[in-house]
Structure formats: C-alpha cells, structure tokens
Amino acid sequence: MENTVVVGAQFGDEGKAKITDLLAARADVVIRYQGGSNAGHTVVHNGIKYKFHLIPSGILYEDKICFLGAGVVIKPDDFEKELNELIEQGVSKEHFKSALKIHPLAHVTMPWHTEIDGYSENALGKNKIGTTKKGIGPTYTDKYARSGIRVEDLFNEKTLSIKLDAILPLKNKMLANVYGLKEYSKDKVLSICKGYREIFAPYVCFEWQKILDEAKRNKTILFEGAQGVLLDIDYGTYPYVTSSNPVAGGAGVGASVGPLAIKEVVGVFKAYITRVGEGPFVTELTDEVGRKIQEIGAEFGVTTGRARRCGWFDGVIAKYSVLVGGISSIALTKLDVFDTFDEIKLCTKYKNVKTGEVTEFYPTNVYTHCDYEPVYETFKGWKADTTEVKSFDELPENAKIYLKRLEEVCGAPIKIVSTGPDRNQTIFV
Numbered sequence: 001m002e003n004t005v006v007v008g009a010q011f012g013d014e015g016k017a018k019i020t021d022l023l024a025a026r027a028d029v030v031i032r033y034q035g036g037s038n039a040g041h042t043v044v045h046n047g048i049k050y051k052f053h054l055i056p057s058g059i060l061y062e063d064k065i066c067f068l069g070a071g072v073v074i075k076p077d078d079f080e081k082e083l084n085e086l087i088e089q090g091v092s093k094e095h096f097k098s099a100l101k102i103h104p105l106a107h108v109t110m111p112w113h114t115e116i117d118g119y120s121e122n123a124l125g126k127n128k129i130g131t132t133k134k135g136i137g138p139t140y141t142d143k144y145a146r147s148g149i150r151v152e153d154l155f156n157e158k159t160l161s162i163k164l165d166a167i168l169p170l171k172n173k174m175l176a177n178v179y180g181l182k183e184y185s186k187d188k189v190l191s192i193c194k195g196y197r198e199i200f201a202p203y204v205c206f207e208w209q210k211i212l213d214e215a216k217r218n219k220t221i222l223f224e225g226a227q228g229v230l231l232d233i234d235y236g237t238y239p240y241v242t243s244s245n246p247v248a249g250g251a252g253v254g255a256s257v258g259p260l261a262i263k264e265v266v267g268v269f270k271a272y273i274t275r276v277g278e279g280p281f282v283t284e285l286t287d288e289v290g291r292k293i294q295e296i297g298a299e300f301g302v303t304t305g306r307a308r309r310c311g312w313f314d315g316v317i318a319k320y321s322v323l324v325g326g327i328s329s330i331a332l333t334k335l336d337v338f339d340t341f342d343e344i345k346l347c348t349k350y351k352n353v354k355t356g357e358v359t360e361f362y363p364t365n366v367y368t369h370c371d372y373e374p375v376y377e378t379f380k381g382w383k384a385d386t387t388e389v390k391s392f393d394e395l396p397e398n399a400k401i402y403l404k405r406l407e408e409v410c411g412a413p414i415k416i417v418s419t420g421p422d423r424n425q426t427i428f429v
Helices: 016-024 075-090 093-101 111-123 135-144 152-155 157-177 186-200 207-220 248-255 286-295 315-325 366-371 397-410
Strands: 004-008 029-032 040-044 048-052 066-067 100-102 221-224 264-271 273-275 309-311 329-333 344-354 372-380 414-418 426-428
Touching: 004 016, 004 315, 016 040, 016 221, 016 264, 016 309, 016 329, 029 207, 029 248, 029 273, 029 329, 029 366, 048 075, 066 207, 075 286, 111 135, 135 286, 152 186, 157 186, 186 397, 221 315, 264 273, 264 315, 286 309, 315 344, 315 397, 329 397, 344 397, 397 414
Parallel strands: 004 221, 004 264, 029 066, 029 221, 066 100, 264 329, 329 414
Antiparallel strands: 040 048, 273 309, 344 372, 414 426
C-alpha cells in the first residue's frame, strides 16, 4: 500500500474508523490530520467495540506509530477520558507511551472555548448549527486569529506567560461583555495549563520532524480524517459545517508532510447516507423506510448519541465529493443494511421544483436546497444475507448491479465493500 488518505465522503459517520483500522494493518504510521473530539469513530475487533474521538484508531495495532497531527485541536479532558476508557478495555499504558504521539504544534481547546461554543449555539435558536459544543469552532477561531495556545506552549513557562499576557485581557472582555461569561485570572489559567501539561507529557513528540522525515522516505503513512467532505469548512453545506478541512487537501497540511506524500485517497461512503445535527439533506427519509434504515444500521452518533437522519444514497453529493475531496477509490460500508429490502433507490440528479431544471451537479448554496427534490433510479433488492460474503463474485447479482451503478454515478471505482462491523466482514474488490 502507498501513502493513503481516508476521507469521509458524506456528512461524516460513514464508517471511516473500520476502513482506517483495516488499512492501518498495511501502514507504519497513522496520522489524524484535523478535527477534534467532536468526531466519533467505532471499531469492532474480536467482538469488542472500541470508540474513538481523538486517538487514531490504528492504535489497536502493536507495531504502529499513531500521531495526533498539527491540524488537530485537542481538548485535554476528552483526550484523557478516551485514553482511560481504552486502557480499561485492555490497551496497555505502555503501548500508548510508545505508540501514541502528539504534535507539539496542535492547538489546545481551553475551557473558554467550550463555554463560548455552548453560548453561541444556544443563542442561534432555530438557526443553530448542530455543534457538539466541544469548543472545536472557537479553538480554530483563536488559531486563525493568532491567539491560540499550542501544545508546545504548555511546556515553556516563559512563552505561556507572554501569550497569556497578550490573550487574556481581550479574551476576558469578550467573555464578560459579549457572552456574559466568567473571566479568567492569569494564575487560574496557569494552573489549568499545568494540569494539561501533565496529561500530555508522556505523548508529546518534540522530535516530530525527525520521525516524519523518516516516515516520508522509508515508511507507509495512513492519513485519518474526521467528519466528511460535506462538512468541510470550504466545500461543505456552509454554515452547517465543521471548522476544518476533512478533504484530502487538508491531510498534507494537518499532518506536516505536504501534498506530494499522498498517493491514494479512499473515500468512505455508506450504501445510503446519514446526517447528525442541522443542515440540508435532499434525500432525507422521514417515513418508515428512513426509520428502518436507522434501526437496522444502528444510526446513533458516537459522540452525541443523537439519532442520525437517514436517506437514500445521494449520487449528486457523491460526484461532488469525488471531485473536491480528491477521491481516487471508494470504500462502501453497511451494504448489509439493505439485505432485507425489496427495493433500493439511488439519487442521480436534483430537480428544481420551481424552475423544473434538472442537474447532476451539486448546488453549493444550501439555502436553495429546499427548492430541490431527488431524481431516483430504483433497484431490486437482493433479499439475501451478505454478512458472510468474502468476495465480490459471491455477492447476490442485484447487489452487484447496485454497486456497479454507484461506481458510474460517483466516478470512482469501489475497491472495498463492508458488510458488517467486524474486520473480517470486508470484501476487497
């Protein structure tokens, strides 16, 4: 395997963790390149369900280096909680100390970021974004306003003191006068940062340049993204998006290796489509079919527990994701959810109900999405169990017909098909 990016190609929650876990077996280094603890990834191995938010799912292998890259924002309390939960499930502390690395240039989610996130989301009322209220957006805001605190700052008292003298006066004015929230004294923040330093100390990798330089020359790198293309800050359903770049173009920046290191981009799609939170959703099903998909697919958010909105596969979105996401091949998950369906629908175009215009290209102005309805192609179901199928040729004929049409609509080949949550429930095409 060459250096590969795993990209969520829909609204997130496509099953990236399983695909990352599978491909990590062929890699030497796994780098999470963006997002924060607002992400939720689930991997099932030997019947045990592991839930990831920040830590790369490749950590389940004994011989991999797993990096939290510079493009990630880290909420220390969430990091520590996730670490302890995985240790309780049997991942050893010694393994974490040797395999898990935190990039010193990653930004830290401070307490005020979480408070501002919660206030801002509540203040939007019916126009809320659907944020997880984990402080991700405000952390990225401070990063780009050049007033953020990086992991390396926690380990240099002089630097941290200088930064806080510059940051806190304005931050406290905003907290008090804009948000009506409590202010922070410098001593209080220094105390908080001391606790963060203790959490991060065993994992911060100040030799990241040496390790990544060697990895670029002699090792195979797997880049792990969070969220999905349609939640990308530039290309997603703005403003109902995340605050970073899940697209493959964000991998080189967030992982500190540049674009020439990337040789393959695997876009992960579900055989249908889901969305957590607010925002437009042209193929959404609010009827019994949607509830059936939700129930069989166990569609509830890993991070929030919220029920996911479900709909038929959206080929307009898929074609767009292949283009802007840089996707060269497809991993399709949850094909087995359709094993009992009499028929399956695939959206190939949108029709504007006001003008009658039909388009196969994605309309980027989400405020016009209410004017569109999906144009469907209908396929016969296969009415057979696919969970034990080991090769493409063994799939039911109607399943192969459906997959071949998906390839045509998306404009990229399907190379992996998942028919269940476990590692061995996977077909490599």
